[in-house]
Amino acid sequence: MDSVIKGQVAILGDFVSADVILPARHSFLPPEEMAANVLGELGPDVNERVRSHPILVVGKAFGYGTGRESPARALRAAGVRAIIGGPFARMFFRNCLNNGILTIECPELVAQGVQEADSVTVSLDDSTIRHRDAVFSFPPIAPAVLAIIAAGGLIPYGRTLLGVST
Template sequence: MKDCSLFIVSGKVWTFGDNCDTGQIVPGRYIPVTDSHELAKHAFEDVAPNFVKEVQKGDIVVAGTNFGCGSSREHAPKALKFAGVSAVVAESFARIFYRNALNIGLLAIPVFGIRKETKQGDLLEIDVTRGIVKNCTRNKTFKFVPYDQFIIDMLAEGGITKYTLKMLEKND
């Protein structure tokens, strides 16, 4: 069964600036850690110490350009996902972060022009299949290009690991 709830999410906004690198998302000292719940305790530890204490399930990160640049560490999207973040919406993404996020089932959505129109604490609603982000607090709507079908399929399976198993079952 496909998890349809994945494709409409809503939550409170946490804002970040441009060029937020993966070292800011999870500091390098935690890289030997592989447990996602443990990593989640250190999300944004150096740059937003309140984040972990205050983040709620479903919250949405809204950032500027080049979000997730730097190291390829998958620890970064995993920490956000397991901290409860449902989606990251940014002006643009560094490619490995973008790929990693989708691979682990965290929504990463490039939306041009959204950062300056969004404030910390706003309520956002995202319709992934239709390609719409709505800022309910400010009653503003943004559009984005929906994912390719195979990305949707992968997200529906819960990420690349389960998707790969399914492909292997089909001998693909």
């Protein structure tokens, strides 16, 4: 995995449920179709913003509600590489990791006033997030978690460990 994730952010607010991220009726679609429907409940402009920004900055309880894995899969299919904010709903947090999305709790970044399309740099080497002139620290991410994210998710990681090809 790259030790730096850099890109423009899409901003989403507090209390966005997993059912809003991807309604259950879209859970069994192919990944490309899931991506086309991710956050569509909030409007087509939100879907477009998320699909064109690799980093989401979100508010409290993002992903709460259902434990379905499909909302995280849909975000991954939409090109999301990292989600910063929180605190996150725990099942959603784990589902993101299982699907290869780096999820970092850093409500300080949200409180600082990051704006839509601002550039953010996440450094895994020194566990920092840079936005403009501000630097935010987060706890180091365990090597095993980084390996899962680098592999693209828990299943590809398991296949690598077992030496099984897809």
